Amino acid sequence: MPKSMPRIVVHPPAPTGGRRVHIDAEILGVAYNVADLLEFLRRAGLDPDEVRLNDPMIDWRGGGPDVWSLPPN
Template sequence: MAAAVRVIVYPPDAEGGRRVRCDGEILGRALGPGDFLEFLRRAGLDPDDVRMDDPLLIEWRSGGPAVWSADPGEE
């Protein structure tokens, strides 16, 4: 049986922040990749070992790791 995705990153909100959840717990609202990696570190994952495009670990909803704005023209 395949392991479930551990991290879910929700679509950008009106201010461009993305809610991040790991193992069912909300970690916070990331405003960019730095915030996201810090949340992973606090959750016990080593940011140096995490590929932000790893579909087995991270589910990106409405865009991938390059999308931090609710308006696609503002990336």
């Protein structure tokens, strides 16, 4: 049976900036941009050159890959 793809969750931006990222149940850290996210995924064993930001394995919450901070009030 093939190994299932990991579930990556990118949480909504925090009030202080950045987005918490976890893969399956493991918290990877807070990413402040796409480069941070790709580095976390690389450290988790994924090839960043193979990651597509629109892949359904990435659950973007509170905005897509172009949202890294809350809008100004």
